[in-house]
Amino acid sequence: MSEKPQAAAEPQVAEEGSSGTAPAPAPRRGFLAGMGAIAAGGLAFLAPVWSGIRAALEPLERPPQDTDLVPVAKLAAVPDDGVPHKFRVVMDRVDAWNTHRQLPVGAVYLRRTGDSVEALNVVCPHAGCFVNVAADRSRFVCPCHKSSFDLSGAVNDPASPSPRDMDTLDVEIRDDEVWVRFQNFLPGRAEKEPVA
């Protein structure tokens, strides 16, 4: 019953006043009482509704995860063959209430030619699927909507639904290790924009 005052529409108030079994209250007084009921009822729900919405939107307030470079593999472990190989990215990660040490948080493709290494995010920029290397190792192909990329990650088929090339990641060779800045990017748009 208490929530009903909120649902009330003012035009009805005047009408009801005359159609009930009870004598009609003075229209002005009735209008004020109705307004008062709506105001008090609305105010009563303010705190729970506001704190509920705030809790639901809480993820937006959270600071972004840090995106420092992390070691992904020994350089020697990346075959020097110009073909992308998948490596797991393992790092510390805060997941809401848990702090994980050395948790596999995703994967990257590393492609080594001589001493230079390129890193690609495995996620398809179209709709976020995990892009595969084709069985013949000649190109990347996304298993979901058949986006096709060459081995450098560039879209190589005009029919590909992907709006941009696969996302490259910053790479550094430190001593004998490959370090990568592991980041995800918003899918479905032509420009590469990091996920906050």
Next chain:
Amino acid sequence: MRLVLDWIDDRTGYRRLLRAALVEAIPGGAKWRYVWGSTLTFAVVVQFITGLALWASYSPNAQGAWESVYYIENVMAGGWLLRGIHHYMAHATMILLVLHLMQIVVAGAYKAPREVNFWFGLALLFIVLGLSLTGYLLPWDQQGYWATKVATSIASITPFVGPALQEALIGGADYGHLTLTRFFALHAGVLPGALIVLIAGHVFLFRRHGVTTGERPAGARDGGNPDGQFWPDQALRDAVACLAVMAAVLYLVIRTGGAPLGAPADASEPYAAARPEWYFMFLFQWLTYFPAETEILGAIVIPGLVVTLIALMPFAGRWRLGHRFNLGFTGTILAGVGLLTWLAYAQDRADPEFVAAQHRAEAAAERIVELARGPDGIPPSGALTLLRNDPLTQGPQLFADRCASCHSYDGHDGLGNELAEARTAADLKGFASREWLTGLLDPEQIATPRYFGGTDFARGRMVRMVQSRIAGFDAAQRDDLAKVVKALSAEAALPQQATLDEADRDEIAEGAALLASESIGCTECHEWRGAFEQSLGPVLTGFGSREWLTGFIGDASHPRFYGDSNDRMPAFGPDEILSEAEIGLLVGWLRGEW
């Protein structure tokens, strides 16, 4: 606008529905005393709103329930307010329910033709009690865990089906993941669903019968007061009452800082402060009067009879004196409940052990939040891991358990319980600190129970040395001794003394040299940086350090320490009286490392 509304009305007929909802004749006009039903509905709606929002962040599993509630309470912006409203509105609901019930009984509103609606109300009361009971467990803290264990244990004494009922309810032989998933399903699914259905029925029947005006037949004029109707007169009063309920709840939330959250549930830790919510305290107290084997009377038979009598009130009310009987009966029950509740709290307040347990519970609750906020965060194995590896939490308990039969800590047993008599071995508060060592080397103190007074060493060379040689020290020697104390204490590298040690670096270096000098003479018996004459006492190199203390507690009879002259100190390590981890926790606590 008008056109759009007309169109919607044409397709939905909402105006008729609205009219039906809002136009309700109230004989004798709107009254403040008719607001209770509406405030209850309001409370339930608030619980649905806040409950859904909490649901979106809650994780019902044994390693995630407490942790997610901790997150809501301490990390999420405004989470404490959300949870606080849900918690205290549950209390408010209970109070409003009792007021509502009392009003019904006093006004005789249970009588024909409203019997069925009275039963709907009773069923609602039990659903709300069920919601409280299941909700109490969900944070998975010590309080909810142990209090709910009592409730499910009582369920197991139900005749015939008890054990099966308990096992189905908690999802197995013992509390775990399935207990939480089941209680959550009950709390957020089954019971709220039933609540909606029953409230709908309750309100439908209420609208069918109208408000109970008391002794006057419906339709009669109340002292010339005209009849009113729900909208807007009664609605205004209802809304203001709901606002007042919300204000009271917010006041409680802000005053208490939100709903309490104890330390995470731990089946291996005693929790003497376990109590149900205040509205179940009378039952808790009630059960203390039933000796073994008769609990079934107190827990099931008598409450069952009382509830049956209440349910039969509409029929009892038909007798000439029936209404009076009902009034008397309800009054007696309420007085009994009040008395039991008062007794329960009075006894707890007067019980020093309960008060101490409560303080420990509060300290543990604060400590776990400190740990969870620490740099390591909460590991995937859950927050309990943090407490189990915390020297500040585990140290005192281990000390009380394994050390306090001989040692004291600041005069108590480590947990703060006074000791009836002085312990035989040294008091270990501040072990290896400057203050502790100064006392040890004080001729007045060394032979007291605080140090060696109660041990074989009371007549040993160390005591004699201190009481003869040090007692005769001149001022210069006493200054040297103070430096030696600083140097020896610096060996321990106690965290609390780190700044002092750093500031007194020069004096410490001087003291380290003096320690081996002839005038001080420690190295006549003790090893110090490789120098000693006769290895009689414990080595002083690294005295009180983590490594030294770990070795000492492990085996005081080792030649590095007392050797053959060890008095009664057990070999905790080799004899496996304490595990390596436990010794580590004790050492950490004694050294103040946390």
